[in-house]
Amino acid sequence: xxxxxxxxxxxxxxxxxxxxxxxxxxxxxxxxxxxxxxxxxxxxxxxxxxxxxxxxxxxxxxxxxxxxxxxxxxxxxxxxxxxxxxxxxxxxxxxxxxxxxxxxxxxxxxxxxxxxxxxxxxxxxxxxxxxxxxxxxxxxxxxxxxxxxxxxxxxxxxxxxxxxxxxxxxxxx
Numbered sequence: 055x056x057x058x059x060x061x062x063x064x065x066x067x068x069x070x071x072x073x074x075x076x077x078x079x080x081x082x083x084x085x086x087x088x089x090x091x092x093x094x095x096x097x098x099x100x101x102x103x104x105x106x107x108x109x110x111x112x113x114x115x116x117x118x119x120x121x122x123x124x125x126x127x128x129x130x131x132x133x134x135x136x137x138x139x140x141x142x143x144x145x146x147x148x149x150x151x152x153x154x155x156x157x158x159x160x161x162x163x164x165x166x167x168x169x170x171x172x173x174x175x176x177x178x179x180x181x182x183x184x185x186x187x188x189x190x191x192x193x194x195x196x197x198x199x200x201x202x203x204x205x206x207x208x209x210x211x212x213x214x215x216x217x218x219x220x221x222x223x224x225x226x227x
Contacts (some may be wrong), residue, residue, distance in 0.1 A: 063085040072127055080117050080134035081110040088121070093219055094123055102128055105187055105200040105217040107137050118187040120202060120217070133185065135202070136175045140190035146170075154209045161216050162199050163192045169203065176205050181214045189220065 059075070066073040066088040074087040087106045094102055101122035109116045118137035122130040131151040142148045153170040160167050169188050176184050183204040191198050202218045 059084055059086065074123065074127065074129060076106075076119055076121060076129055076132050078108075078110075078117075078119055078134050083110075085119065087219070087221060089123065089127070090219070094125060097125065097218075099218075100124060102185060102219060103217045104213065104219045104221065105137075105189075105202075107187075107189065107200075107220070107222045115134060116208065118200070120185065120187065124220075135185040135187055137187040138172075138190065140188070156205065156209055156211060158203050158211055158214055160190075160195065160201050160214075162201075163190075166194065167201075171203075171205065171209065176207065176209055179207075182206065189216070189222075 055219065063073040063075070063086055066086055070091055071088045072091050074089050076085050076087055078085045085106070085108065089104065099117055101124055101154050103120070103122050106119040107116055108119070118135050119132060120135055121132035124130065134197055151172040156171050157166050157167045158169060159165070171179045171186060183206060185202050185204050187200050187202045189198060189200050198220065200217040202217060203211055206212050
C-alpha cells in the first residue's frame, strides 16, 4: 500500500468512521471512502448499498462508486457509474447537452420524478443496462438521496434502486 493511501486511511479512521478502500475504474486508482460504522452495524439489511460521489484530479465530471457493504465491512459489487445532481439542470454547460427525459418512480419521494438524462451517457454505453445515478431532494427540498436507474439503449427504465447511504466528496485528489 502506498504512503499516500496509508495517510488517507489514517486521516479518515476514527471511532465513528471506517475507511473503506475501493478500486475506482474511472479514476484508475484506489479510493478511500469514509463510512459511518454505526450505519453499517445497525443496518436492517445484510448488505447496505452506498453511493460515493467524487471526482478525480483530471477534473473529470463527478462520478459515483456504487457498492454494498456487509456488516463486516467487506465490499461487494463495486461499480463506477455516471452521476448527476438535480441542481445541474440550471448549469449552463448541462443545458447545452442533448437530453432525454426519463420518468421514474422514487420510493423515498413517493412520486414519479423527471430525470433529464444526457444522451451520451446511454448512447455511448457498451453494456445493455446503463446505470445512471441521480442525486435529488424530495419536493420540499429536503432529504437528499440517490436513485440509480438502469436504462436500456432506448432510455427505457429496466430497473431502479434506491441507495441507502450517500457520501459526496467533490474535492479531487
